[in-house]
Amino acid sequence: MQTQVKPFSTPPTDGHHPIPLHVAIIMDGNGRWASQRNLPRLEGHRAGTENVRRVVQAFARWGVRYLTLYAFSTENWSRPKEEVQGLLDLLEATIQREGKALHKEKVRIRHLGRLDRLPPSLQQAIHEVLALTRHNEGLTLSVALDYGGRDEIVSAVRRILQDGIPPERVDEVLFARYLYTADLPDPDLIIRTAAEQRLSNFLLWQSAYSEFYFTPTYWPDFNEEEVERALTAFAQRQRRYGGLPTAPNGAPHP
Ligand code: FPP
Numbered sequence: 503m504q505t506q507v508k509p510f511s512t513p514p515t516d517g518h519h520p521i522p523l524h525v526a527i528i529m530d531g532n533g534r535w536a537s538q539r540n541l542p543r544l545e546g547h548r549a550g551t552e553n554v555r556r557v558v559q560a561f562a563r564w565g566v567r568y569l570t571l572y573a574f575s576t577e578n579w580s581r582p583k584e585e586v587q588g589l590l591d592l593l594e595a596t597i598q599r600e601g602k603a604l605h606k607e608k609v610r611i612r613h614l615g616r617l618d619r620l621p622p623s624l625q626q627a628i629h630e631v632l633a634l635t636r637h638n639e640g641l642t643l644s645v646a647l648d649y650g651g652r653d654e655i656v657s658a659v660r661r662i663l664q665d666g667i668p669p670e671r672v673d674e675v676l677f678a679r680y681l682y683t684a685d686l687p688d689p690d691l692i693i694r695t696a697a698e699q700r701l702s703n704f705l706l707w708q709s710a711y712s713e714f715y716f717t718p719t720y721w722p723d724f725n726e727e728e729v730e731r732a733l734t735a736f737a738q739r740q741r742r743y744g745g746l747p748t749a750p751n752g753a754p755h756p
Contacts, residue, residue, distance in 0.1 A: 520737040522690035524568035525561055526712070528704055531696025531720030538720075544588040549722035551596040555603060560729040562607070562641040568686055569643050570614070572704050576650030579619075593647060594624045601631035608640030614682040615649030644686065651706030654682055683708055691736045695721045713739050 529550055536546030554571065561569050573593060579586060601611060611631050620628075628647070658680035662672060678684065688708045692701075697718040701709065715732045717724070740747050 521565045521733065522713075522736055523566070524570070524687045524689045525566050525691045525693065525732075526570035526572070526689040526705055526709075527557075528572045528692070528694040528698075528702060529721040529724075530694060530698050532722060534696060535720040535722045543585060544592070546720075546722065547589055547592055551592055551600075553722050553724060554596065555600055556726065557724060557729060558604060558609060558641065558643055559607070560726045562609070564729070564733055567641060568689075569641060570646060570686075570689065570705070571643070572646045572649065572702075574615075574647045574649070575703055576616070576648060576653050577703065590621060590624055594621075594627050597624075597627045597631050597645070601627075601634060604643065605631075605635050605638065608638045609635060610638040610640065610642045611635045612642060612644040612686075614644050614646040614654075616653065617648070619648055642686070644683070646704070649682070650703045651701075652703060655707060678707070681707060688712065690741075691715060691732070693717070693732050695719055695724050711741065711743050713741065 532546035532550040533543045534546070535549060536543050539545075558569060574589060578589070581589075604611065611634075613628050613632060617625050617628065658677060661680050662677070667676070683705070686708075688710070689705060689712045691714075692705070692709055692712045693715045694700075695717055697716070699714075699716050705712075713736055715735050717728060717732070719728055
């Protein structure tokens with residue numbers, strides 16, 4: 503299974519990048535997965551957390567270097583209190599359990615989003631996993647937790663103003679340095695599960711030239727075969743970044 507599409511050892515010149523450097527995922531469908539089985543919604547979220555390690559491992563085997571997972575959005579606070587509490591508890595337990603397991607696999611974990619509104623014990627768990635995995639050189643896993651793209655942009659503007667940066671110095675490169683993703687490449691591929699086709703405030707700035715892949719599969723069922731399908735679809739895309747497609751020698755295609 504893993505031998506059909508190999509990462510190129512040298513960067514391709516024709517706009518094709520068979521293996522994306524950075525994949526970001528909107529993990530949707532936990533609630534519907536649970537309803538289908540007559541289970542409470544939280545059981546769907548539990549199954550979703552149990553899927554994280556399998557998917558991280560699968561992308562790492564394919565040579566993906568950066569994976570970003572949308573775990574809790576700035577809008578998720580508006581869900582019923584019990585679901586929010588249940589989700590935050592699950593996230594804390596998952597970060598503690600999976601953090602240790604992923605550390606053994608050399609995964610470096612990062613957090614994207616606000617920390618100040620999270621329960622202190624969850625903040626603590628995040629600090630610990632970041633410190634534990636800081637020097638790892640395997641895949642970088644970014645967990646977007648209390649993350650919203652608009653919130654990120656507004657907070658960047660505030661900090662640019664606080665730093666007294668003169669308007670003429672503000673350009674795209676400087677602005678990107680004020681985002682949570684300052685040290686990450688932009689996502690090449692954004693996957694959304696569970697048949698929804700929208701961005702839901704995820705990586706608004708960073709997704710300017712991302713390819714999108716949608717699948718009807720609910721997140722808890724998104725397995726190694728689904729990973730392969732998404733990567734195969736990506737490998738067939740022609741990325742143009744607003745320009746014209748080019749031939750392998752760099753010349754424009756006729
Ligand atoms: C959307 O499903 C999913 C979420 C709001 C939570 C996703 C979070 C996880 C799977 C945990 C990941 C954990 C780590 C540490 C990365 P939904 O409830 O919107 O599903 P529905 O649309 O079917 O109701």
